[in-house]
Amino acid sequence: MTSVTLAQVAQRAGVSTATVSMVLRNRGRISPATRERVLKALDETGYVYNQTAANLRNRSSNQVGLLLHDITNPFYAEMTAGLSHEMERHELLLFLANSEESEDRQQKFVDSLMRNSACGMVLCAARATPASFFAALKRRNIPAIMVVRPLSDPDFDFVGTDNFLGAQMATTHLIQLGHRNIAFIGGGANSGTRAQRVGGFTSTLLENDLTPVPEWIVMAQASQIDGAKAAASLLSRYPQITAAVCYQDIVALGVMQALRAAGRKPGQDFALVGFDDITEAALVQPALTTVSVAAKEIGRKAGELLYSRIQGNDEPPKRIILPPALVIRESCGGPRAGVDR
Amino acid sequence: MTSVTLAQVAQRAGVSTATVSMVLRNRGRISPATRERVLKALDETGYVYNQTAANLRNRSSNQVGLLLHDITNPFYAEMTAGLSHEMERHELLLFLANSEESEDRQQKFVDSLMRNSACGMVLCAARATPASFFAALKRRNIPAIMVVRPLSDPDFDFVGTDNFLGAQMATTHLIQLGHRNIAFIGGGANSGTRAQRVGGFTSTLLENDLTPVPEWIVMAQASQIDGAKAAASLLSRYPQITAAVCYQDIVALGVMQALRAAGRKPGQDFALVGFDDITEAALVQPALTTVSVAAKEIGRKAGELLYSRIQGNDEPPKRIILPPALVIRESCGGPRAGVDR
DNA sequence: TTGTACGCGTTATCAA
DNA sequence: TTGATAACGCGTACAA
Numbered sequence: 001m002t003s004v005t006l007a008q009v010a011q012r013a014g015v016s017t018a019t020v021s022m023v024l025r026n027r028g029r030i031s032p033a034t035r036e037r038v039l040k041a042l043d044e045t046g047y048v049y050n051q052t053a054a055n056l057r058n059r060s061s062n063q064v065g066l067l068l069h070d071i072t073n074p075f076y077a078e079m080t081a082g083l084s085h086e087m088e089r090h091e092l093l094l095f096l097a098n099s100e101e102s103e104d105r106q107q108k109f110v111d112s113l114m115r116n117s118a119c120g121m122v123l124c125a126a127r128a129t130p131a132s133f134f135a136a137l138k139r140r141n142i143p144a145i146m147v148v149r150p151l152s153d154p155d156f157d158f159v160g161t162d163n164f165l166g167a168q169m170a171t172t173h174l175i176q177l178g179h180r181n182i183a184f185i186g187g188g189a190n191s192g193t194r195a196q197r198v199g200g201f202t203s204t205l206l207e208n209d210l211t212p213v214p215e216w217i218v219m220a221q222a223s224q225i226d227g228a229k230a231a232a233s234l235l236s237r238y239p240q241i242t243a244a245v246c247y248q249d250i251v252a253l254g255v256m257q258a259l260r261a262a263g264r265k266p267g268q269d270f271a272l273v274g275f276d277d278i279t280e281a282a283l284v285q286p287a288l289t290t291v292s293v294a295a296k297e298i299g300r301k302a303g304e305l306l307y308s309r310i311q312g313n314d315e316p317p318k319r320i321i322l323p324p325a326l327v328i329r330e331s332c333g334g335p336r337a338g339v340d341r
Numbered sequence: 342m343t344s345v346t347l348a349q350v351a352q353r354a355g356v357s358t359a360t361v362s363m364v365l366r367n368r369g370r371i372s373p374a375t376r377e378r379v380l381k382a383l384d385e386t387g388y389v390y391n392q393t394a395a396n397l398r399n400r401s402s403n404q405v406g407l408l409l410h411d412i413t414n415p416f417y418a419e420m421t422a423g424l425s426h427e428m429e430r431h432e433l434l435l436f437l438a439n440s441e442e443s444e445d446r447q448q449k450f451v452d453s454l455m456r457n458s459a460c461g462m463v464l465c466a467a468r469a470t471p472a473s474f475f476a477a478l479k480r481r482n483i484p485a486i487m488v489v490r491p492l493s494d495p496d497f498d499f500v501g502t503d504n505f506l507g508a509q510m511a512t513t514h515l516i517q518l519g520h521r522n523i524a525f526i527g528g529g530a531n532s533g534t535r536a537q538r539v540g541g542f543t544s545t546l547l548e549n550d551l552t553p554v555p556e557w558i559v560m561a562q563a564s565q566i567d568g569a570k571a572a573a574s575l576l577s578r579y580p581q582i583t584a585a586v587c588y589q590d591i592v593a594l595g596v597m598q599a600l601r602a603a604g605r606k607p608g609q610d611f612a613l614v615g616f617d618d619i620t621e622a623a624l625v626q627p628a629l630t631t632v633s634v635a636a637k638e639i640g641r642k643a644g645e646l647l648y649s650r651i652q653g654n655d656e657p658p659k660r661i662i663l664p665p666a667l668v669i670r671e672s673c674g675g676p677r678a679g680v681d682r
Numbered sequence: 683t684t685g686t687a688c689g690c691g692t693t694a695t696c697a698a
Numbered sequence: 699t700t701g702a703t704a705a706c707g708c709g710t711a712c713a714a
Contacts, residue, residue, distance in 0.1 A: 058710075070422070077418040088449075112432075
């Protein structure tokens with residue numbers, strides 16, 4: 001399995017390695033006759049380009065990294081698909097790693113990318129990432145796009161969704177349906193995304209002359225069980241609440257459970273809006289009205305931006321905020337929505 | 342951003358590059374004193390190992406590829422997580438690509454891996470992959486593990502699940518619950534996986550003195566909508582059917598929809614078993630009884646095997662078939678299952 | 683178009 | 699026993 005080298009191809013074609021290299025990359029001026037001879041030699045020898053040698057010489061590679069905390073989360077899987085597609089379009093290879101929220105794994109991955117001369121990366125940083133991590137990253141001077149989790153550092157490119165607007169849309173929808181006592185359920189501490197959604201929620205209440213009630217804004221882990229618990233406790237204490245914006249669809253599903261357990265009917269005497277538009281949202285009964293955040297599009301945009309950075313685009317850092325969309329289904333009452341997706 | 346080289350570190354430590362290299366990789370005999378000096382110099386200079394140079398020299402890399410058709414499918418996302426975890430354990434980097442069932446993209450990815458001297462790959466080949474693809478792969482002589490989709494070629498390692506057994510378990514479960522008119526819904530033509538599941542289904546019927554009805558074995562794309570359509574058409578024609586084994590959970594979810602639209606109640610007057618145990622299966626109402634194929638475990642096993650091949654394990658090709666498990670929930674009636682997962 | 687120095691870590695060979 | 703020397707892997711880019 002001795003691999004063919006450029007030199008061998010060159011010898012066979014009776015030209016220099018420089019010529020072969022230029023033919024391979026369509027650079028410089030090569031006469032059609034020579035090119036023909038080279039192509040023939042390439043074909044005959046079954047030459048395989050050695051990207052490693054090229055990378056060494058170029059001090060860079062065609063490889064980019066993607067760091068997530070959990071590819072198993074449908075949202076991130078979608079995003080990955082969008083990014084992957086974009087990378088393939090540009091002949092870039094995509095490294096994938098799951099941090100599982102461990103700073104350690106995250107750091108290891110980034111170090112690994114550096115050792116391999118990756119030409120860029122897309123990061124959804126672990127929740128507890130220290131500032132030093134970002135500082136070090138800046139010093140590396142390698143294109144890095146942050147995604148999904150809002151980052152206060154203005155020196156990084158960011159692609160995410162407009163959580164504030166999304167929450168506004170959800171809240172407005174509920175208010176327009178006549179609700180006045182609206183809760184916000186879900187999300188954990190230290191979540192910038194949650195902060196933004198809560199912000200959109202409360203500001204919309206205020207705009208509509210409603211006073212936010214702090215006790216009606218509660219946290220819940222990203223699970224159905226936890227959403228149900230949070231809702232049960234909340235609703236038993238404040239039965240006057242008639243609607244809720246949920247931090248995530250999965251939490252909303254839990255809230256539905258709690259409602260039923262309390263003898264209330266989601267979609268009839270209680271209105272519910274979720275966030276994410278996960279597959280299940282369309283499946284439950286009543287189908288969940290939710291804010292869709294276009295995961296695939298985030299991946300695509302991040303890929304696009306990263307590519308332009310790799311190409312040398314040195315405009316100031318960008319923040320690409322994708323507009324969310326309210327997908328109206330049945331969980332707030334009203335007529336059944338038509339087919340969606 | 343002039344990067345530090347081994348030579349610079351060596352100079353600073355007053356040793357040769359060979360010594361530094363040996364210290365870095367814990368090879369050869371180095372006196373503690375020298376090692377100390379080298380480590381100090383490494384630290385002081387902020388040296389970053391150049392994996393590319395090492396790869397060039399070694400004619401190989403620490404990078405492996407994973408080819409799927411669709412990372413968006415929860416099953417593959419799980420598998421990816423398992424593989425990714427295993428790769429990180431061994432300090433290997435994972436390239437990800439989605440073929441989207443295109444042979445062309447698939448071929449491009451593999452070519453790309455070759456150019457980059459990847460040290461191995463895990464493939465879930467596109468459905469219409471020609472034999473020539475596999476033949477060429479063999480010639481490359483690079484460790485390659487096939488996953489999930491059954492492959493007749495005995496020259497490749499394979500990790501997958503026992504589809505036949507899984508379908509038998511699902512079917513037996515339905516028969517034990519008293520069902521006699523059972524359908525099989527889902528899967529497409531040219532699917533080896535489907536063939537195995539249908540095989541397990543029909544053989545179990547026969548073992549129980551039931552006659553398979555060909556018209557009750559229908560295809561459906563891997564989507565909820567398509568599952569619903571297939572089921573609607575089937576059930577309107579054969580209302581005597583009281584249970585179904587579904588090719589995938591996602592199809593089962595569609596079938597549930599169709600049942601409701603037809604005024605029937607999944608879990609009460611119709612029993613449903615799915616395949617895959619995707620997250621949604623536990624969330625829908627009624628929660629879906631399904632055959633779990635341990636996607637994460639497939640990824641892990643594939644990673645383990647691949648690593649051993651990379652290490653030089655040249656035993657004959659292996660076929661690792663993981664046992665499926667029936668996860669009983671509510672969609673076949675009976676008492677509510679307890680907590681699962 | 684060509685000749686060739688260069689990018690940088692690895693390892694076989696050899697010296698102390 | 700410990701460490702140095704130098705050839706090597708292979709594509710790239712610039713001077714000629």
